[in-house]
Amino acid sequence: SIASRFFSDFREALHDNVLVMDADHSHPASSIPGMFSALQANKNAFVIGRRYVEHGSFDRQWSLWRFLNSHIATIITRLLVSCQDPMSGFFAFHKPRVDDYDRLNPIGYKIGLELMVRGNFDRVVEIPIRFQDREVGESKMNLAQQLKFLRHLQRLYTAKFGTIGEFISYAMVGASGFVIDLFFYYLFQFLGLPHQWARAMSFWPAVSWNWRLNRIATFGERRRRPKAKQWFEFVLASLFGFSLNWGVYITLTSQLPFFDRFRILALVTGIAVASVFNFVVSTLYVYNEKRL
Secondary structure (H helix, E strand, O other): OOHHHHHHHHHHHOEEEEEOOOOOOOOOOOHHHHHHHHHHHHOOOEEEOOOOOOEEEEEEOOOHHHEEEEEEEEEEOOOOOOOOOOOOOEEEEEEHHOHHHHHHHOOOOOOOHHHHHHOOOEEEEEEEEEEOOOOOOOOOOOOOHHHHHHHHOOOOOOHHHHHHHHHHHHHHHHHHHHHHHHHHHHHHHHHOOOOOHHHHHHHHHHHHHHHHHHHEEEEEOOOOHHHHHHHHHHHHHHHHHHHHHHHHHHHHHHHHHHHHHHHHHHHHHHHHHHHHHHHHHHHHOOOOOOOO
């Protein structure tokens, strides 16, 4: 991959000051002296060529789709780094500020973003550049790369925010699992099953979806355990969680008039309690990388 080749070259670099730029003439070579001057002034900084700033710019011939892609990606990475243009691939840094090669684990080609989050930099210095559309080669951006970027982003949020990042990812996976559950619930009824059986059957594709997505995304950086054993443990945890969900709902609606009147609140409370339970069990047991 591009990232693995870069880090291989990065290890072999003879000098401590490293600069990365595209070879398709989109990054101006005239900005290199200014970037190295900024790096020399503060070797603890990560220096990046910024397009969206005063005196910086990008090629106005960009398509609307490419423009939106770049800006949306920039917005959803803002919480990770104190930088206005974190998607830039034109950057320089002092090699000793990255002291743990094993922590570098990008998916795709947003290497600068990976370094800014996982590297040991005091600040990000942004240098205005004029970004030209490429003169040679073709764009790497396609659906596969966009999906890789989202997976990479999820990993970085987990690395940055720890358990909170994992819980948010776990909740998003659970929300997608609810859609799967609902789809199969109606599909089985369409195929002729009674709604009771449809409800029981739709659980299995949904729980399998959640297990797989959490294995790949939420806990993707943890060491993988045997699939069948882990799936079985996840199903058991989910069944316990569903029982807890149901128990909280029944208790609230039968014991407290307020929740009996507003049953949707009882339903949401049950889901919330079960979600926390499932997450704790998944974190400490099902996806625990210390277990084989």
